[in-house]
Amino acid sequence: MTSSPAHGADDQAPLIAARDLHTWFELRQWGFLRVGAVRAVDGVEFALAPGEAVAFVGESGCGKSTLARTLLGLHRPTRGEVRFAGRSLGELQGRALKAYRAEVGYVQQDPYGALPPFLDVRRILAEPLIVHGVRDRAERERRIRAALEEVRLSPAEAFLNQFPHMLSGGQQQRVVIARALILAPRLLIADEPVSMLDASVRVEILELLRHIQRERGLTLAFITHDLSTVRHYAERIFVMYAGRVVESAPVDDLLDHPQHPYTQALLAAIADPDAANATRLREVPAGEPPSLLHPPAACRFHPRCPHFMAGLCDVEDPPDFSPRRDHRSACWLHR
Amino acid sequence: MTGGRWRQGWRELRRYPSALLGLAIIAALVALALATPIAIPYGEALAKWRGSEAWQRNPVNAAPLWLDRLTGGDAPHTLVVESASAPVEEHAFAGGRRLRIPLAFDYEAGGFPSELNLFLHAPGHAQPPFARLTWRTPDGRELGLGGYRIGARERIALSQDRALERRLDGLVPHIGLLAEPGSAAAPGAEPRVLPGRYTLRLDVLVFDEAAACDAELVLYGRVHGIAGTDHQRRDLALALMWGTPVALAFGLLAAVGTTVTTLVIAAVGVWYRGWVDATIQRLTEVNMILPILPILVMVGTLYSTSIWLMLGVVVVLGIFSAGIKMYRAMLLPIREAPYIEAARAYGASNARIVLRYLIPRILPVLIPTFVTLIPTFVFLEASLAVLGLGDPLLPTWGKVLNDAQSQSALYNGYYYWVISPAVLLMLTGLGFAMLGFALDRVFNPRLRSL
CATH class of the missing domain: 1.10.3720.10 (MetI-like)
Known part of the structure; x- marks a missing residue:
């Protein structure tokens, strides 16, 4: 694998970049015997430019969320590194690490679980400010109100004293987004931000995220399992499979001309406007998602791949090929 | 939450x-x-x-008042008769005075007191005063209770006077002194209270000019306060x-x-x-x-x-x-x-x-x-x-x-x-x-x- 300056990163230094990133969870028996490792993130490489919105797409269990947590610095990478604005995350300690936490906002999947149920909205939004030393109460109040207005919870007064359980799912997620934004981050990581919301509010939340991203010039890393929602909310897509990025391209190019067999299968599986197909069991790609504890050798997708080439796909890792302009795909088919 | x-x-x-x-x-x-x-x-x-003089006018092991109420009895309360409110007579003689202190009280309770004590208080004497005690019952009997030389603070435990007990036909003094004569004569009979006005007369001889003598007769009851008392009063x-x-x-x-x-x-x-x-x-x-x-x-x-x-x-x-x-x-x-x-x-x-x-x-x-x-x-x-x-x-x-x-x-x-x-x-x-x-x-x- 070669380090690949991605789209948009040619003209600017990347805001955040992952190089050869591995996050493994070691399994131990009796507290000390190593019996294996769950390879949640297993060699991921990318660079995101400032102001860019990208999506990481994949089935559940492909390591997307672990990747998000590794980028947030909540998991230490087993190998490789995350660089943010030119500095390696692994080198950050104490004050510098805390400063990094203010630079990265995090929007989680379950909005109700993401909010402490015993605090009201004002306090929830005040917490990051307090943690980051905003002592002035009036200043905090001003920023809290501004954040609520920004996520369109207005008038802010109506929400300040509410507790999470008094809000609807969409409102809760807006509070989560407000909390992620209140420290004025440069990068926003949204881990399945709408998958637990009602279909009716999903688009609103996605529009809101996109709007805020454009307005603030944020870098947005948007993690989802749903390829169908990606087109309007990201500029670039990374398709992940078994802890690796198998294909990456600008959104339209990827959706219109998928190159990797896994991406093709994913796209074949999603939304078919024909209602008659709704009842048909669509298990494409066929087979089980791979075990991260014992991943298949070489190309992780080969056991499920319709184009499996014995002696190649199960022997040697495919490198990143570039079958189209700005389009990368790790598959021997492009050889 | x-x-x-x-x-x-x-x-x-x-x-x-x-x-x-x-x-x-x-x-x-x-x-x-x-x-x-x-x-x-x-x-x-x-x-x-910790225990102090504050308790000495309390009866020993007295039941609480509410218990008496519940059992419907009219157990005696503690009765304190003080010389300060008694008509004291004084007679001077060469070298001293004679004081006659009548400590009178009406006894109407249904039961006998639990104890009888006389507290005498005679401070500032070079030569201790001398007191002779006489008990007068409502039916006019008079009983000499003996004579005592009084210190600055004296407690005469009438209840523990064995000689007096023998003179009262074997009844402890706090019962015998208040009993109807002959009520306990028959074998097995319980002594009965003789209600009426009793007087304990003190004839005190004091030998100093500025001398005084205060007396306090305490007839301890059988009930006390809302919780009663313990063995140390x-x-x-x-x-x-x-x-x-x-x-x-x-x-x-x-x-x-x-x-x-x-x-x-x-x-x-x-x-x-x-x-x-x-x-x-x-x-x-x-x-x-x-x-x-x-x-x-x-x-x-x-x-x-x-x-x-x-x-x-x-x-x-x-x-x-x-x-x-x-x-x-x-x-x-x-x-x-x-x-x-x-x-x-x-x-x-x-x-x-x-x-x-x-x-x-x-x-x-x-x-x-x-x-x-x-x-x-x-x-x-x-x-x-x-x-x-x-x-x-x-x-x-x-x-x-x-x-x-x-x-x-x-x-x-x-x-x-x-x-x-x-x-x-x-x-x-x-x-x-x-x-x-x-x-x-x-x-x-x-x-x-x-």
């Missing part, structure tokens, strides 16, 4: 009559606990309880009243001390995991098999029985108590809550996560446990006192029970001596238990019956 949740909790709590009754009992105990130190300051209470009301703040303070401080430390330690173990958690778990397991009562008995016997030392030992032994296991089980899933992850992502410190995000989440569930924990410590303190390891100075419910036991109160029929402190202990337990169980139903909806 929020501010709104608390208000809602209170609304739900009001639906349980047991909770309201429990709250009422607790409120009454708290009111008593607050009023007591104001009515009887700490120092005064300690001094009085001490008013049990003092101990019962002072026992309230002591018991509540001990219970509350021990419950707070053990709950808070246990909770914080459990949360720290859950948060840091690894060897921190393992160490806490092993310490807890060791501590769980240590018997707390024998350790307290040992400390009390070998070192000190001060209630505050006991409190300290209880709290220290309670830190690594079984509660840690329970709290750990409750905190483990919360540790994985997304809001904790979010807090880490915005840079909250470990201390902040433990104290602000982990612990508050389980507090509502702990309130019922905490409330029911308070009386267990009250009982523990009482148990120690009953075992003779009560605080050496403070009057407490347990010490009253201990005194009652050492004086064989139940064998002697002084039931009130055991019942009053026991009822107070039970009320404490009942009040906190009723409130705690109702709170449990409010905060743990799974227990709620439909």
Whole structure:
């Protein structure tokens, strides 16, 4: 694998970049015997430019969320590194690490679980400010109100004293987004931000995220399992499979001309406007998602791949090929 | 589990009559606990309880007034006849004066007094005065009770005058002096009170110019105050009243001390995991098999029985108590809550996560446990006192029970001596238990019956 300056990163230094990133969870028996490792993130490489919105797409269990947590610095990478604005995350300690936490906002999947149920909205939004030393109460109040207005919870007064359980799912997620934004981050990581919301509010939340991203010039890393929602909310897509990025391209190019067999299968599986197909069991790609504890050798997708080439796909890792302009795909088919 | 949740909790709590009754009992105990130190300051209470002259006009082992009311009897109250209100006659003679002090009183009670004492007070004499006592009954009999040389403070225990007892046909003086003549002559007959006006006449010879002599005749009753008295004439009301703040303070401080430390330690173990958690778990397991009562008995016997030392030992032994296991089980899933992850992502410190995000989440569930924990410590303190390891100075419910036991109160029929402190202990337990169980139903909806 070669380090690949991605789209948009040619003209600017990347805001955040992952190089050869591995996050493994070691399994131990009796507290000390190593019996294996769950390879949640297993060699991921990318660079995101400032102001860019990208999506990481994949089935559940492909390591997307672990990747998000590794980028947030909540998991230490087993190998490789995350660089943010030119500095390696692994080198950050104490004050510098805390400063990094203010630079990265995090929007989680379950909005109700993401909010402490015993605090009201004002306090929830005040917490990051307090943690980051905003002592002035009036200043905090001003920023809290501004954040609520920004996520369109207005008038802010109506929400300040509410507790999470008094809000609807969409409102809760807006509070989560407000909390992620209140420290004025440069990068926003949204881990399945709408998958637990009602279909009716999903688009609103996605529009809101996109709007805020454009307005603030944020870098947005948007993690989802749903390829169908990606087109309007990201500029670039990374398709992940078994802890690796198998294909990456600008959104339209990827959706219109998928190159990797896994991406093709994913796209074949999603939304078919024909209602008659709704009842048909669509298990494409066929087979089980791979075990991260014992991943298949070489190309992780080969056991499920319709184009499996014995002696190649199960022997040697495919490198990143570039079958189209700005389009990368790790598959021997492009050889 | 929020501010709104608390208000809602209170609304739900009001639906349980047991909770309201429990709250009422607790409120009454708290009111008593607050009023007591104001009515009887700490120092005064300690001094009085240690035993003092303040009690010498109290009867020994008198029953409480309410007991007399309940049994419908008209047991005699304590009667004090003072010379200050008596018509004293004075006759001067060469070298001194003669005082005639008639201590008259009407005796109408149905029973005999429990004891008869005469206190004489004659300060500032170079040569002690001399008093001759004459007892005059309503039917006109006169009985010489002998003569006494009086010191500055003299207590003449008429009840213990054996010679007088023989002259009264073997009846102890506090009965014989007030009995109807001949009422006890027949074998097996009980002496009866002769009601009417009695007079104890003192003929005192004083040998100094500026001399005086005050006399006080005390006919001790058989009932006293709202709680009765003990074997040292001490008013049990003092101990019962002072026992309230002591018991509540001990219970509350021990419950707070053990709950808070246990909770914080459990949360720290859950948060840091690894060897921190393992160490806490092993310490807890060791501590769980240590018997707390024998350790307290040992400390009390070998070192000190001060209630505050006991409190300290209880709290220290309670830190690594079984509660840690329970709290750990409750905190483990919360540790994985997304809001904790979010807090880490915005840079909250470990201390902040433990104290602000982990612990508050389980507090509502702990309130019922905490409330029911308070009386267990009250009982523990009482148990120690009953075992003779009560605080050496403070009057407490347990010490009253201990005194009652050492004086064989139940064998002697002084039931009130055991019942009053026991009822107070039970009320404490009942009040906190009723409130705690109702709170449990409010905060743990799974227990709620439909």
